[in-house]
Amino acid sequence: MITGFLQPLVDGLTIGVVYVLLAAGLSVIFGVMHVINFAHGELFALGAYFALALVVPFGGTAFFAALFIAPLLVGIIGVAIERYTVRPLYGRNPLYHILLTFGLVLVINDLIYLVWQPGNVNLPVPEILTGTINVLGINASVYNMFIIVFGGVMAFAVWAMLEYTKYGLIIRAGSQDRQMVRNLGIDIDRYYSLVFGMGAALAAVAGIILGGYQTVSPEMGMSVIIPAFVIVVLGGLGSFKGAVVGGLLVGVIQTVLRTYAPIFEGMVIFLLMIAVLLLRPRGLFGVETEEEGGELLTGSGGFLEPQTRKQLAIGMIALLALVPLGVGTLYSAYAVTLMIEIIIWGLFALSLDFVMGYTGLVSLGHALFYGLGAYAVAITLLHVSQSAFIAIGLAIVISAAIAWFVGFLSIRVGGVYFAMITLAFAELFYNMLYRLDITGGSEGLFGISTYYGIAGMGPTLGDIGFYVGPVALTGQSLFYYIALGALIASFLITRRMLNSPFGSVLKSIRENEQRSTFIGYETTIYKRRAFVISGALAGLAGGLFTLNAGYATPSFAYWLHSGEVIVMVILGGMGTLYGPIIGAGVFFGLEEILTGFTARWRLVLGTIFVLFVIFLPRGLVSLPAQLAPYVSGGSGPGPEPEPAPDEPSVRGDD
Amino acid sequence: MAMETTETNQRSAGDTILETEDLVKKFGQFTATDRINLTVERGEFRSIIGPNGAGKTTLFNLITGALPATDGAVYFDGEDITSLSPSERVRRGIGRSFQISNIFGGLTVRENVRLASQSLDRDQYNFLQSLFKPTGRYDSMNERTDRILDRIGLRDVADETADALPYGDKRRLEIGVVLATEPDLVLFDEPTAGMSVEETQETIDLIEEVLVDQTLLLIEHDIELVMELSDHITVLNRGEILAEGTPNEIAANSDVQDAYLGGMME
């Protein structure tokens, strides 16, 4: 009986220790530099692969050498990442670090695929660590014990380093008051690289020991990063103690649930995180820190005259309307399929821009609403009604309702915490999709058919066809017009809203929320309404996709999707509505072109995105205004100056 | 500390607009304001002075709702507003102007004023209207916006981005935005900080000209200015009211001399 319970506990502690090592670095990096490092999971995976590269040629005994060499190499990579990509962004809104490190995820992950190929590989461990030993009357695997002891020693060493060394003291002081550390004549900026490198090395150690326990695969980074975030937020951003307690807690809870209540595995930790954030917004051991300043940089419009812009827009729409006509003569039907995808993602990106670009709320879980829309359509069509109109209507209503609920719980916790809580909700939903019967588990839902009408009256797209000479408008091409219509309508509606009293309040919140409050607006309510509208539009996008494609899978709600849609918004230019649509076009266009050359197109895309975040944070739409002074000899409006990095502690109260 | 009591209720009507009752704010161990009882009459120009850390800005934050009170109550027009949110207080007629220019920098001058003006009217139309009817079609709101732009002299630059205004005009806009919420009581936190003598004078002239009907509550460091402008002065020290009275009474008060003005004459 006892052993039956102890076994999952030992397994849980094993995983927990790995989480502790992973989360400790994340947390300290946030504490000192206020950087949320999405690439931490990839550094973890890199550690495992570097070890693999050392162990495979030299055999299991090289494992111990690898345990020191690989983290060192990853540490050096960490230092380089800090120096060349993270550093230029200090002083900007912390969102930009999230975006940057998300770009790095794409880059590093594809590099791993490129060098080591997909698939699971075993990391050989030395003979001495295999087998079982008898501890306290139970048979435990030696390797489990090794992880717990070695990981425990590592965590202790980090704690001792922070507590008793000069570097540790400076790092702790830096996480409390950076300016005062500088006033004492200590160059805190020099220590940033060190902290980043150390965090990376710790992640690498975690990757190696977990690699020896399970297997090594290119996806391993992606699968640990979200639990690692949960731990860090749960424990309190910046708190080492929080990382330790949170790591062990999550490791044990996950493993015990897997044994006793598998249906809740992967859900409980998110519920726990949401609950903790709502009760103690700073986490279990977190301390109140100043929210980092720095505005979100919106795309600068106004380069062209309004009249020209209008003509350009009409021209673009006309051109888009012509696309299906060329099928069969100019290009294959695939062009229309691709365009439909761009349009749907353009709509999705627009929905995110409405809330991110106009109220400054960064939703890291927007795929939640896209997924909701998709599944709402699928379930309606399968079980309720085959009417496309009813399905889409329900998708919009359900997404809006859930958005209201999520917004109600999360909007009062601002900034980084809002981003984290939305991410948690999306992951919660993603895990639910896997486990519920009605959503079809990991397979998802498919084989869905529909008609365009109501109460059984109406055609299916297969029934209709227009034929004029060589031009044939059937199935996909007709849906193309439906999607295009939805996008244009959504654009016009949101634009109209932004020119209305409601929208001008949103803009005022983006500019200066405090002032908005002091001219009499209950800003939380406005933000929540914007979030609901945004959620509804994202649901529409997801619903349209499923309507056309005839399936829905859990991956729709995966966090990578949430990340990709942010990439599109930034790429195009946030706070413009049309920028994100352009961003979606560029994203898929690049993918299309790049996949012709390499399966590792995300590497190129990620690199481009990283460069955008660093050098052109206002997106593509700001490019003309940025270039104008060089092209036309200075007649155009100059580029908007980047806000100077200033310390939030500098105040004018003499 | 003995309060130098002088008759402050000189108005026969005794029409109180703002009253705080034993208002306490603690930050952890630290007591920022300690049982403050402040009474402000309608139409009065009241200044609050005191050394750094005396609790002046905290008191403002308690009155406007930016901070919740630890204990005590705030009454406005006889109504207990202690538990109301900042925006609800604005709607009841408490306006606030900020220390550093605190406008919507990326929006136009007109949008800045209109937002404040819109806040007043928003019960007059339903939610759908507020979502879809363009701002340009709300006549009364736009007329009021234009009137205020005229009064603060920024009509000509109404379509410029607020960030592009010179410093002095930003100050005017700031006051215009407060005015557009049609407050009965306006709280000013150091409106002349960092200004030259001429700029200070211009700002004061503007406040006196534009906000002639309002009750004004001012935090100001420039004693000269305070002495010249105020009907009454409240002196705070270490979170408590040290003295209250007319400028002449305050100037003659020995406690004030000691605690605040430098304690030269012992």
Added chain:
Amino acid sequence: MSAEPLLSVHEVTSGYGETQVLRDLSLTVDGGEIVSLVGRNGAGKTTTLRSIMGILTPTSGRITYRGEDISALDATETAKKGLALVPEERQIFPELTVRENLELADYGGSPDVDSLSVGEALEMFENLQARASNAGSSLSGGEQQMLAIGRALVGGADLILLDEPTEGLAPYIVQDVMDIITELNERGITVLLVEQNVHVCLDLADRNYVINQGEVVYEGTSESLRADEEVLDKYLGVTA
């Protein structure tokens, strides 16, 4: 006055963003002096200290220390040259112990060899000695002030910029702080002091600058300032 002052601030304009707080402000401090800056709130005293320290960079003008131009240096660099700012809020690291606060200062500061060791600093301030392993956040206002000064000493500062050292302190502690400032000066440390309490300044300082609206409006010894009722009345609000 000696030929070359220790610190010279020459026609400095500085402020926050667009708000210019200092307007062509000039002052000098000689080695071994205690110089005070007095003026009302908002006059620009703290801004002057922040500009000297390098937390703010002047938009024009020149600041020299030991003859070297330090106008463009940031706070880390000026600290290494021997300047130390004891800010108004003291900025003790709340989660570090008293000893750790001092140790940190020891890692930074100027490479001066005769600076105080952590142990010596703890000896100098009895209250701190007893609380050496308590967290910074547990200290009283007076103890925080001592610790903040202690950090400057351990860092080996030659010129200490003291911002409102007596603010918010009980009268008997004010006297303690004044004694400490005198002691610093006897150790050969130069002090530039910002105070709202004119009383404290006149007692301590060799020379005083009166600042108004970001400009120096008066300079003189404590005796002459004490005698100048017009300045006292006009700029400091002290009526006779």
